[in-house]
Amino acid sequence: MRNQLETLLIGGSGKTGRRVETRLRAKGVPVRVASRSAANRFDWNDESTWEPALGGARAVYITFYPDLAVPWAAERVGKLARLAAARGAERLVLLSGRGEHQVWPAERAVREAGAAFTIVRSAFFCQNFSEGALVDGVLHGELAFPAGEVREPFVDAEDVADVVAAALTDERHAGQIYDLTGPELLSFHDAVVEISRVSGRSVRYVPVSGAAYGELLAPFLPAEEASFLVDLFGMLLDGHNSLLTDGVERALGRKPRDFASYARDAASVWR
Numbered sequence: 617m618r619n620q621l622e623t624l625l626i627g628g629s630g631k632t633g634r635r636v637e638t639r640l641r642a643k644g645v646p647v648r649v650a651s652r653s654a655a656n657r658f659d660w661n662d663e664s665t666w667e668p669a670l671g672g673a674r675a676v677y678i679t680f681y682p683d684l685a686v687p688w689a690a691e692r693v694g695k696l697a698r699l700a701a702a703r704g705a706e707r708l709v710l711l712s713g714r715g716e717h718q719v720w721p722a723e724r725a726v727r728e729a730g731a732a733f734t735i736v737r738s739a740f741f742c743q744n745f746s747e748g749a750l751v752d753g754v755l756h757g758e759l760a761f762p763a764g765e766v767r768e769p770f771v772d773a774e775d776v777a778d779v780v781a782a783a784l785t786d787e788r789h790a791g792q793i794y795d796l797t798g799p800e801l802l803s804f805h806d807a808v809v810e811i812s813r814v815s816g817r818s819v820r821y822v823p824v825s826g827a828a829y830g831e832l833l834a835p836f837l838p839a840e841e842a843s844f845l846v847d848l849f850g851m852l853l854d855g856h857n858s859l860l861t862d863g864v865e866r867a868l869g870r871k872p873r874d875f876a877s878y879a880r881d882a883a884s885v886w887r
């Protein structure tokens with residue numbers, strides 16, 4: 617059954633959050649965005665912002681930053697989820713990672729918070745190439761990344777947002793855990809070939825070791841964060857995630873979008 621609960625999007629300006637916002641506004645759902653830079657300020661590192669940001673939200677989309685796999689995520693996400701439930705939230709939707717045991721404690725904390733929940737576990741977003749950490753490499757014509765020849769089922773953030781918007785507005789998704797992937801397995805080389813094709817920009821994928829990637833990150837990130845990312849990518853991209861799931865179809869009754877459609881829509885970013 618569909619209904620229109622006042623909805624809060626934590627991290628609502630991020631890759632999935634802003635797409636969810638567009639969908640909910642189009643459905644006429646009362647929606648508020650919360651993040652450090654939003655008028656409705658929310659900071660995962662400052663608990664005093666949490667309760668005012670929640671306001672009277674009855675549905676909450678939770679995206680954690682920097683990553684749900686960090687060791688301190690479960691404690692913070694659990695606390696926020698319990699606070700939201702205690703303040704009247706009936707529905708919690710958590711953005712999670714797929715094939716990552718590190719995220720399970722945070723998922724469990726949301727499941728046990730006292731409200732209906734949906735867990736949306738996502739594969740690597742296609743949009744990482746156009747809006748995220750990989751865009752600079754693509755624009756420089758050389759994408760160095762520690763993924764070897766592994767094949768990843770890149771998922772379009774538009775599909776993730778469709779699933780999240782459905783879960784926030786339709787109680788049929790309560791209690792579901794959706795593993796979302798795209799419809800095909802592609803190596804990073806394959807992805808970059810497609811990006812080159814649609815953009816006309818010559819881009820090369822350069823597989824690097826975890827250690828070499830850590831050195832590339834060193835000027836930009838604190839050592840601890842760089843080492844976390846190297847370990848995380850090493851685990852995520854070791855081949856165990858190279859399989860397709862039916863999460864998009866199960867949640868939405870349709871196939872996921874493919875990488876070529878995503879790349880065609882994002883091409884202007886790379887031109």
Ligand SMILES: NC(=O)c1ccc[n+]([C@@H]2O[C@H](COP(=O)([O-])OP(=O)(O)OC[C@H]3O[C@@H](n4cnc5c(N)ncnc54)[C@H](OP(=O)(O)O)[C@@H]3O)[C@@H](O)[C@H]2O)c1
Pocket residue numbers: 626627628629630631632633650651652653654658659660661679680681682683684685711712713714737738739740741744748
């Ligand atoms: N990227 C992927 O492929 C992928 C796949 C699966 C799951 N995920 C999950 O998606 C989540 C978001 O990752 P992302 O890199 O994709 O994010 P993103 O699109 O860069 O968005 C980050 C959002 O979080 C907000 N934010 C940043 N720091 C914050 C803080 N301290 N407190 C509150 N809000 C904060 C940002 O807004 P402000 O700057 O205004 O605060 C922004 O709205 C992570 O939990 C990650 O595990 C990502």
